[in-house]
Amino acid sequence: MDLKLLLDWRLHLMVIVTSMFAEWIGIVRIPLGPGTLLLLPLLYAFIIGVLFNPHLFSVMGKVIPKPVSNAAGPIILIAILPFIAKFGSTIGPAIEQIIAAGPALILQELGNLGTMLIALPFAVLVLKMGREAIGATYSIAREPNIAIISDRYGLRSPEGIGIMGVYVVGTMFGTLYFALMAGYIASLDILDIRALAMACGVGSGSMVAACSAALAEAVPGSRDELLAFAGASNLLTYATGLYISLFIALPVTEWMYKRLKGSRQEVRHENP
Amino acid sequence: MKTHESGVDQFDAEALKELRPENQLGKTALVLAAVCVSAWFSNVVNGSPLLEALPGMLILYVMVIIGLVIGRVCPFYLPSVAWVSLISIIATLPFFPGNGWIIARLAEVDFLAVVTPVLAYAGLALTGREFSMFKQTGWKLVIVALLVFTGTFIGSAVVAHVML
Incomplete structure (x- = not known):
């Protein structure tokens, strides 16, 4: 890719103006039933970016020409890296808490693999999705998971479309859905409430907050304990979740996808 | 015989390989500087003023470069994100020299503000x-x-x- 396009001032100025505007709008909380719909600046930035995309509205080619828009693709890979560095810096200082948190916290990360056991077969066999299903179901599609897909396949690949779709859905409805689901499952009284608190930690910050708040509402007596468990679990998700999704979840998803696709193709061969 | 679609995919795969950040360190260093400037400005609204956030942004820049260089010279493959996060975790561990200063400077950089420009690039990049x-x-x-x-x-x- 031409360096001139990668460093095109119109692109970067557009991103700066967009980001500052999105940050200025700030976090918007919309109360909805028992939970809260939480809108973050990165969601507005994405929407504004799409609105100025010359491939969607050709008149925008006057602001950002198409070749410049194409150059933005590889830039995403690089732009996510400072965020990853910032993110790692929240883990280092808390290393003692993480070690003290114990094996239950570490092993519950493996529960994330539950993601693909339900969602992947449904996506491939019922919805007949292609490789988007890999990006969509290998993880819960938060920022570190996006970084992995971006690094391995690129965000403009089918896998990238899959994870960005789940990411956008998660950003828009994830907080609400987590709050509703956690409150409901807690009311069923099947699983230990502390286990539910740890499970809250799998999401992004706003999901964790809504999820553990919903649990605390359900069992007001143990509020502090539940928030601590959810917080520690969330820290671990960020600390170890990256490696679990990279070394276990993604290869397993690829393998299961091939299996599921393979069985479908055999059926097709039998009935031509 | 190649279809048009697979030709496009092939081009994407090649372009992606060429543009793997660690394979073109010189180009990446320049583009990284540009995206850091975007994040730096994005941080002004809810994070800190430009001058106060400057050391923190520079630390992030250096961490990324170190991670990419290790990814480049390391004999086995690990994605650049894994290297970068590892560098950042190590640099902020309690026993790492100067970790208090690093953490204090990075506190000037807002967590969410750094990711806002990434999504702006993503929105503009869709084809x-x-x-x-x-x-x-x-x-x-x-x-x-x-x-x-x-x-x-x-x-x-x-x-x-x-x-x-």
Whole structure:
């Protein structure tokens, strides 16, 4: 890719103006039933970016020409890296808490693999999705998971479309859905409430907050304990979740996808 | 015989390989500087003024470069994100020299403000092919997303329940 396009001032100025505007709008909380719909600046930035995309509205080619828009693709890979560095810096200082948190916290990360056991077969066999299903179901599609897909396949690949779709859905409805689901499952009284608190930690910050708040509402007596468990679990998700999704979840998803696709193709061969 | 579609995919794969950040360190260093400037300005609104955030942004820049260089020279493959996060974790561990100063400078950089420009680039980078792909699979992705959230939550809760 031409360096001139990668460093095109119109692109970067557009991103700066967009980001500052999105940050200025700030976090918007919309109360909805028992939970809260939480809108973050990165969601507005994405929407504004799409609105100025010359491939969607050709008149925008006057602001950002198409070749410049194409150059933005590889830039995403690089732009996510400072965020990853910032993110790692929240883990280092808390290393003692993480070690003290114990094996239950570490092993519950493996529960994330539950993601693909339900969602992947449904996506491939019922919805007949292609490789988007890999990006969509290998993880819960938060920022570190996006970084992995971006690094391995690129965000403009089918896998990238899959994870960005789940990411956008998660950003828009994830907080609400987590709050509703956690409150409901807690009311069923099947699983230990502390286990539910740890499970809250799998999401992004706003999901964790809504999820553990919903649990605390359900069992007001143990509020502090539940928030601590959810917080520690969330820290671990960020600390170890990256490696679990990279070394276990993604290869397993690829393998299961091939299996599921393979069985479908055999059926097709039998009935031509 | 090649179809048009697979030709495009092949081009993408080659372009991606060429543009793997660690394979073109010189180019990457320049582009990284540009995206850091975007993040630096984005941080002004809810983070800190430009001058106060400057050391923190520079630390992030250096961490990324170190991670990329290690990724480049390391004999086995690990994605650059893994290297960068590892560098950042090590540099902020309690026993790492100067960790207090590093953490204090990084506190001037807002967590969410750094990721806002990334999504702005992503929105601008989508091509016509992706828009049509999303139009076709959009509603499916909503169903899949809700299944993903349910599966992850219940999976984690069951494992934690057994371990407690």
